[in-house]
Amino acid sequence: MASPFHFNYAIICRIPQSFAARSIRPKDCGEVDIEKAREEYETIREVLKNCDVNLIELQEDENYPDCCFVEDCAVVIGGTALITRPGDSTRQGEVGEIRRVLKQDMRLIVKEVGDAKATLDGGDVLFTGKEIFVGVGKRTNSQGAKAVADAFSDHVVSLLDIKGSELEHLKDGFSMAGREIMAVAPGTDCTLILKKMQEVASCQYKVMQLDSRRAVDMLYVNGRLIHHVRNEMGDHSYGELMKAADPDLKRHEMQVNHLSANGRAISRMVLPFLKLKHYKHIISSLP
Template sequence: MAAFHYNFAIICRVPNALANRSVGSDNYPKGLDIDKAKQEYETIREVLKNCDINIIELVEDESYPDCCFVDDTAVVIGNTALIARPGHSSRQGEVGEIRKVLKGDLRMNVVEIQNAKATLDGGDVLFTGKEIFVGVGKRTNEAGAQAVAEAFPEYAVSKVNFANCEALHLKDVFNMAGRNVMAVAPGPDVQGVLRQMQDVADYPYQVMQMDSRMATDMLYVNGHLIHHVRSEMGDKSYGTLDEKILWPRHHVQLTELAKVGGTIGSLAILITRTRNPKRIISNIQDEDLGYFTMWKRGTDAPLHLN
């Protein structure tokens, strides 16, 4: 099965409680326009459908204000689903419904974290199609990263120190924009993490340097790239996509959800459900190379687009 090919996505409706009781609402005391936030969610749901994905939509739970950010609750690669243990205690109850869907409805191979001291947010786990990076820092600890390695022994799993990065999650500043293409946010803290990743990676990647975190927020699925609208990304980063991305694109607005830390990727658990489980492999071709700055290992210099 080719990497980044999915046939299901688990999503969850936006609860009213997100406006003023979510974890991220502490950083936005004015509260959200909850109706607008729900419209943003509905747009992403429709875009995912247009990318040939079957949607499994969960009803919102007002007891869990952040329940719409489902990506933090599980790490799914192939037919294996590792149930996460979110680093913020208020979110740990969210995994119950996700577990039921993954195990009961989709009949995935569900793996539980055994170490009681482990914490793991799915937003800290970046699957490149070839290997896995886990950001250890604010929400995910060493034991949580070890749980990822144990759940997916067929892939190289590399831990990177994310504690000194301003962002909350690894995927707030690193995302795959295509086969073998990694979008990277700006800032010396992010470049420090990038150098760690280059040092431990088993494979090279093409780097697409963006000029804001919001511009880095994207989701590559079934040969399509979902990203923010131009007004949110900025002209420069949007122009970078116009120039460099040769595959179909969909732009969405995420102004309200972003106020409480929401990202495009945080709103979905993408699933490759197969009858005969096989290792997911990258299908990078020679013609896919050459459009971006190449991944360089063992250098202290920041990477930029050619």
Template sequence: MFKNVIVRRPSKSLVNGITSAPELGKPDYELALKQHDSYIEALKSCGVEVTVLEADERYPDSCFVEDVAVLSKNCAIVTNPGAMTRKGEEKEIIDILKDFYTDDKIEYVKAPGTIEGGDVMMVGDHFYVGLSERTNEEGAKQFIEALEKHGLTGSMVPLKEVLHLKTGLAYLENNNLLVAGEFVNSPEFEKFNKIIIDESESYSANCIWVNDKVIVPAGYKKTKKAVEDAGYEVIVVDTSEYRKLDGGLSCLSLRF
């Protein structure tokens, strides 16, 4: 169960964030703010304490706070983002983490290693790490070494198509795994009860489990029904403006 969540408000510079889908257009900043408000309220309804960080205009993608750290019950690991325009974001989270973790429980991934939290999926005490354009093998190696130092384990998963590991996966606890695209037949995830996302709704594979409730992006009826059929209470939140920057529900928070 999660007790705490950290989010960062979107900056006005959000409109200049990284995207692989320029055809979707630039984010509407005012609408993004309203969607962020709804996201925070959805999280609070799951019984967590939400720490809201101020927007950082220096970093257009800084609302995607998940990428700058990975938080667990045993330790916090500060990442080293692989996207050049995000270098430095990770430094802005360190003082916040010290409100929750002692110095000896905070680890750091350093160059030439790169890793982003969107490439990390926690399943109990084990962490799957996607090797992507943003997360290299050296970064994954340092990350797994840090986990092992604190009694946790990790393994690497090569990615072929998606930006981040959690672009196509969401662990819903109880051995239930939402899967889409390249992960449907992936041998690394054979042991899970798979909830397969329809190809037309692949974006919605990025859901988040928060204390037995599942937050699902708005507009994906098949995914919503599949999650409900698996026995979960579903909360729907619109993330249309974040999708324009390759962002989803998990990207917008650190949950621990």
């Protein structure tokens, strides 16, 4: 039986020079020092290695400034990968190399979004280990969300309307901080989405309420939690994380200020997955 948060491979992508000038970021993000961004990328790379993850590192493509945000290009659960169709049309060419790696090199079961009108970003898909939530909003439409439900029909898939929120992606406001622990960003919009989520959820989660959206940016992998350093999270969020997390949980803190987009960088930079010789259903041990 495989744990839903156990991964032995991850796809990452180097930072293109064009990232500094043309990446899709809020206007208030400030200047990006490309060399510092690349140093932060190397930190993520080394941390993943320390988490017992084999890395597949893609060459940067100057035609796609956001190519380092590989999370948006596929949704991988168990031995199945769904290739997405990013909501920003300028990013749709990024999926080709991801598809090739997952299908030809890793030989996963690769599915495609069939509806030509569908849009789907991986950042709108939250897998809790037990079920899947898909945010329908700025980057993912209802047809894209249906593609997730069709591809992962052995899981409960719930659609959440996030169009009225400030979130670019569902995972800008929600992430898994451990087994059954959900980190939630502040704001009335996130509170309303959480309420919708709890109404349709098939199991209960411990909610860790944080006071900054950047603090929600974390990655739970192989019994370890990768998150921002204290000065990027804020004292309150850092304290909540210390209280909520398992005391035996190994944590990796990192500073990724120059890679941050919409306050989130760590989870967007990594596409983790489990590669087995013979796939069995990924069984959750959550109640």
